[in-house]
Amino acid sequence: MDHIFIRDFRLPTLIGFHRRERVVPQTIRLDLEIGIANTAVFKSDKVADCIDYDKVTARIREVASEHVNLVETLAERVATLVLEEFGAAWVKVSIAKLGILKDAGLVGVTVERRR
Numbered sequence: 001m002d003h004i005f006i007r008d009f010r011l012p013t014l015i016g017f018h019r020r021e022r023v024v025p026q027t028i029r030l031d032l033e034i035g036i037a038n039t040a041v042f043k044s045d046k047v048a049d050c051i052d053y054d055k056v057t058a059r060i061r062e063v064a065s066e067h068v069n070l071v072e073t074l075a076e077r078v079a080t081l082v083l084e085e086f087g088a089a090w091v092k093v094s095i096a097k098l099g100i101l102k103d104a105g106l107v108g109v110t111v112e113r114r115r
Helices: 053-064 071-086
Strands: 003-013 026-035 090-101 104-114
Touching: 003 053, 026 053, 026 071, 026 104, 053 071, 071 090, 071 104
Parallel strands: none
Antiparallel strands: 003 026, 026 090, 090 104
16 A cells, blocks of 8 residues: 655654643654555656645644643544545554653554545
């Protein structure tokens, strides 16, 4: 299945339900796989026929600028925007908090959605 991927995209956000997490930004890591709905791009070589990953990451930055309590909530919002705003056939979103647990490097969630 043809897809665009963005891996190890890191950005600061206010995420979490603990008091400190509401005021101190944390860096999260996003990994995305975005199903290409328009296969014309493989012949046309035109950005207009593709999902522009620069625009995708800009929109994710906007969505991640709003506080959420749960990583699951942010993952669902990102999945929805990729499907609805960019016309992806499907999307797989993994979001992890870094260093949140003493003995784990990453803690997070993966969601997969289709149109």
